[in-house]
Amino acid sequence: MEIASDETTRICNHCDRAIPSSNIDLHYAHCSRNLEKCNVCGDMVPIRHAREHFLNTHAPVACSLCSATMERGNLDIHKGESCPQRIVNCEFCEFPLPAIDLAEHQEVCGNRTEMCYQCNRYIRLRERYNHASRCTGIAENNVESSRDVGAPEREQGAPRRQPPEYSRKRLIFTIAVTGIAVLFGSLFFQKKAEASEVH
Numbered sequence: 001m002e003i004a005s006d007e008t009t010r011i012c013n014h015c016d017r018a019i020p021s022s023n024i025d026l027h028y029a030h031c032s033r034n035l036e037k038c039n040v041c042g043d044m045v046p047i048r049h050a051r052e053h054f055l056n057t058h059a060p061v062a063c064s065l066c067s068a069t070m071e072r073g074n075l076d077i078h079k080g081e082s083c084p085q086r087i088v089n090c091e092f093c094e095f096p097l098p099a100i101d102l103a104e105h106q107e108v109c110g111n112r113t114e115m116c117y118q119c120n121r122y123i124r125l126r127e128r129y130n131h132a133s134r135c136t137g138i139a140e141n142n143v144e145s146s147r148d149v150g151a152p153e154r155e156q157g158a159p160r161r162q163p164p165e166y167s168r169k170r171l172i173f174t175i176a177v178t179g180i181a182v183l184f185g186s187l188f189f190q191k192k193a194e195a196s197e198v199h
Contacts, residue, residue, distance in 0.1 A: 092125040
């Protein structure tokens with residue numbers, strides 16, 4: 001049933017809604033008998049559900065995580081978005097921890113380094129996404145990695161110590177001595193086993 005667009009409306013004194021003038025008396029009788037305006041939020045609520053509306057929406061409750069007091073209707077939003085004790089995951093290591101500790105944890109965790117397998121540089125975890133977008137995959141010898149802190153000092157000072165080189169003869173000698181030791185050891189244990197079987 002369409003209402004003519006030029007029909008005038010009147011504001012209901014009970015619910016403050018615009019009602020067609022021809023229906024205002026019937027609407028007001030129904031509205032004042034069945035609906036009540038919530039004193040807290042101003043919503044029109046069925047009279048028989050007014051107490052339930054207050055308890056489910058506006059009654060003060062304490063957050064079970066941080067003990068802050070708020071309206072029950074805001075509790076889910078608080079626990080999901082703003083409670084300092086809600087559990088969140090670190091963006092770098094996925095470790096779950098309270099939101100209040102997240103910034104301090106990520107400050108340390110984001111400074112850890114990981115090897116970029118495209119350019120073979122150590123990259124801070126907090127910089128890995130930016131690095132990935134601009135990494136060429138070529139090892140950059142002229143650019144320091146975030147882990148290679150001592151590079152300028154090494155360039156100015158003494159060269160890095162090289163591991164000692166072993167001669168081929170020394171290596172063969174070590175292998176031979178080890179082989180002889182294993183042979184004697186196995187012979188010794190074999191004789192000892194035979195002697196215990198005889199007794």
